[in-house]
Amino acid sequence: MTSVPAAALSQPSCDAELAVFFREHHQELRRYLRVSGCRADDCEDLVQDAFLIVRKRWQTITYFDNRKAYLYKVAIRLWHKHSRSSRREHPDDPQQRAQTIADPRDPYADIELADTLIDWFSRLPPRRRAVAALRLIVGLSELETAEALGISTGTVKSELCKARKTLKEFHDRDTIATGDRRRAEAEHDDDR
Structure with missing residues (x-):
């Protein structure tokens, strides 16, 4: 990843405030x-x-209205x-590229988020997924989301509305499929 010069790490300023910011976010x-x-x-x-x-930039960032964004x-x-860079390293190897994509079977995923939720979000278009994640998972405001993604608040509202609709469709479809599967299992158990 990114390498930061040792001098930047030894800056004595605002460490306590930065530590709080880190714990919060x-x-x-x-x-x-x-x-x-x-x-x-x-x-x-x-x-x-x-x-x-x-x-490294904390001295400047402390004056920003929205450090989180x-x-x-x-x-x-x-x-x-x-x-x-991952795509450039393995442009013609789909198996290598597939390894750079989040694995919904990650054993720690169920601790943070359900595999199902990760799957649903992965099926959203990239910008819609980013907006939905920032608004619904992280809890950023419309303005903070717009600033973080470099888009207008109107676009945030529109993309969030579309994402909610799509996520609800995924939920409804999975709920129906789960119900059908449970009924089939129950019928199979009754046949025994």
């Missing part, structure tokens, strides 16, 4: 990246790299850069 940023399709083992690296960049913008850019 570390897990939700990791969940956001995971739901957005980032592999579990890459999430932690990307989150740490994002916080290292924020740490800045953090997400940094993480999103790092993830996109990482994704592009």
Whole structure:
């Protein structure tokens, strides 16, 4: 990932405030990246790299109205850069490229998010997935989401509305399928 000079890590300023910022946003940023399709083992690296960049620029960032949106913008850019480099490393090898995509069977996924939810989010178009994850999982406001993604608040509203509709359709379809499967299992048990 990104390498940060040792001098940047030894800056004595605002460490306590940065530590609080880290504790408040570390897990939700990791969940956001995971739901957005980032592999579990890459999430932690990307989150740490994002916080290292924020740490390096903390003196400037402390004056920003929305530090959280800045953090997400940094993480999103790092993830996109990482994704592009992974595709360049294995352009013709679909098996290698498939390994760079989040595995919904990750044993830790059920601790943070249900496999089903990860699957549903992975089927959304990229921008819609990003908006839905930031609004529904992370809890950013419309304005914070717009700032983090570099889009208008109107686009955030529109994409969130479409994402909710699609997620509800996924839910309804899976609920019906689960109900059908349970009825079939019950009928099979009755036949014994």
